[in-house]
Amino acid sequence: MGAGLRERKKSATRQALHEAAVALSIKHGLDKVTVEAIADAAEVSRRTFSNYFASKEEALLHGDQLRMRLLVDAVRDRPAAEPPWAALTGAALEVQQRLGARDPRWVTQVRMVRRHPALAAQQVSTYASMEDELTAQISSRAPWSAQCPVRARLMAAAFMAAMRVAVQDWLDRPPGTQLADVMREALAEMGAAFR
Amino acid sequence: MGAGLRERKKSATRQALHEAAVALSIKHGLDKVTVEAIADAAEVSRRTFSNYFASKEEALLHGDQLRMRLLVDAVRDRPAAEPPWAALTGAALEVQQRLGARDPRWVTQVRMVRRHPALAAQQVSTYASMEDELTAQISSRAPWSAQCPVRARLMAAAFMAAMRVAVQDWLDRPPGTQLADVMREALAEMGAAFR
DNA sequence: AAAAAACTTGCTTGATACGCAAGTTTGCTC
DNA sequence: GAGCAAACTTGCGTATCAAGCAAGTTTTTT
Numbered sequence: 001m002g003a004g005l006r007e008r009k010k011s012a013t014r015q016a017l018h019e020a021a022v023a024l025s026i027k028h029g030l031d032k033v034t035v036e037a038i039a040d041a042a043e044v045s046r047r048t049f050s051n052y053f054a055s056k057e058e059a060l061l062h063g064d065q066l067r068m069r070l071l072v073d074a075v076r077d078r079p080a081a082e083p084p085w086a087a088l089t090g091a092a093l094e095v096q097q098r099l100g101a102r103d104p105r106w107v108t109q110v111r112m113v114r115r116h117p118a119l120a121a122q123q124v125s126t127y128a129s130m131e132d133e134l135t136a137q138i139s140s141r142a143p144w145s146a147q148c149p150v151r152a153r154l155m156a157a158a159f160m161a162a163m164r165v166a167v168q169d170w171l172d173r174p175p176g177t178q179l180a181d182v183m184r185e186a187l188a189e190m191g192a193a194f195r
Numbered sequence: 196m197g198a199g200l201r202e203r204k205k206s207a208t209r210q211a212l213h214e215a216a217v218a219l220s221i222k223h224g225l226d227k228v229t230v231e232a233i234a235d236a237a238e239v240s241r242r243t244f245s246n247y248f249a250s251k252e253e254a255l256l257h258g259d260q261l262r263m264r265l266l267v268d269a270v271r272d273r274p275a276a277e278p279p280w281a282a283l284t285g286a287a288l289e290v291q292q293r294l295g296a297r298d299p300r301w302v303t304q305v306r307m308v309r310r311h312p313a314l315a316a317q318q319v320s321t322y323a324s325m326e327d328e329l330t331a332q333i334s335s336r337a338p339w340s341a342q343c344p345v346r347a348r349l350m351a352a353a354f355m356a357a358m359r360v361a362v363q364d365w366l367d368r369p370p371g372t373q374l375a376d377v378m379r380e381a382l383a384e385m386g387a388a389f390r
Numbered sequence: 391a392a393a394a395a396a397c398t399t400g401c402t403t404g405a406t407a408c409g410c411a412a413g414t415t416t417g418c419t420c
Numbered sequence: 421g422a423g424c425a426a427a428c429t430t431g432c433g434t435a436t437c438a439a440g441c442a443a444g445t446t447t448t449t450t
Contacts, residue, residue: 004448005446005447006446006448009397009447010397034435034436034437035436035438044398045398045400047399048397048398048399050437055437056437117320117323120319120323121316121319124316125316128315150361150377150380153363153364154357157356157359158353158356158357158385161352161353161356162352162353165345165349165352169345182345186345189346189349190349190353192387193384193386193389194387194388199417200416201417201427205428229404229406230407239429239430240429240430241431242408242430243429243430245407246429246430250406
């Protein structure tokens, strides 16, 4: 690991807080969990929690944050010749396949987001900052981005919206339905605007 | 004003709190304003504020909430024969034209949303509940909504995203640019997916 | 090994939401 | 128009939370 001990300890602490938040929320329900309880479970002080996350919602959705970062990186690694929407779709499916089925707690988290408006709000905040990065990625691929800069942002917003709808819809599908299939479908429909 | 005195007083109080929140936020900046100050300015107790709004952010964005309600109603009042996306676009432009240029404080509010993540999060919460109503409206217009229920939700999400991007983009345009024009443009691009 | 930088922690302050139980206003009926 | 019930306002108390500050500790750097 290139990073020093300090950096490793920091991400360990952050991860521990995140996992404590997830575990406690699953066990007792989000609103029965206090920041103090999370800090205790992660073996740090209440104050240290605040050094890492601004709220328990943020701690809970740290996983989503990482997931989104992976997605942005995946888009970056797509072949440069690929048109923007295809790159977005490809990256999304790739990331989904890589760690989609491997984390059973993620589904629980997603369900929680639907029941708690505070979580949804938090989620959108993190998504919003990703939107800027995605917009930049799209611009660098699209020949038309010089003439119409708003188009790239529009595409990023549409992509995020389609992803969100796909995940939410998937929760109501019969068990066994592949999220990747629902995503592919939603992205294809939305993508009609950008081809 | 068919409602009784009680109802009228309630919306007067709500409006007074909202306007106090806007005025104080413009004057001192959002984070220098406390709920107590807002309540004082509106001549009600600190506790009463909490009976109306869950936070100062919610009070501040009450105008947006009303605006969105108008939009949903405008969609409802569109000719039944009009296809969904055309109804959405028409309603948006209609509402924009009706009260767009008339409220100078609204622009200040929108700029504030961009600077304060807490406001953005709040805004998304209110938008999310509108998305459900818009989805219902769309479904009732679309012949295909029976086969593909997710498509209506996708359209609603795309519509909201396009509106949001249009407003944000408009803020960076040279002064004098008509918001309606930017909106029309964004909605047209996005709409390509749904025709 | 010593100096510097970064991190943790307890303490404190300022704010906030919300339950509860009065007191007050409004709506409705006779 | 008198009175009752429901709805609303208010003050109080409790629990929760973010953030500044300063002292102590760990890691990095020189």
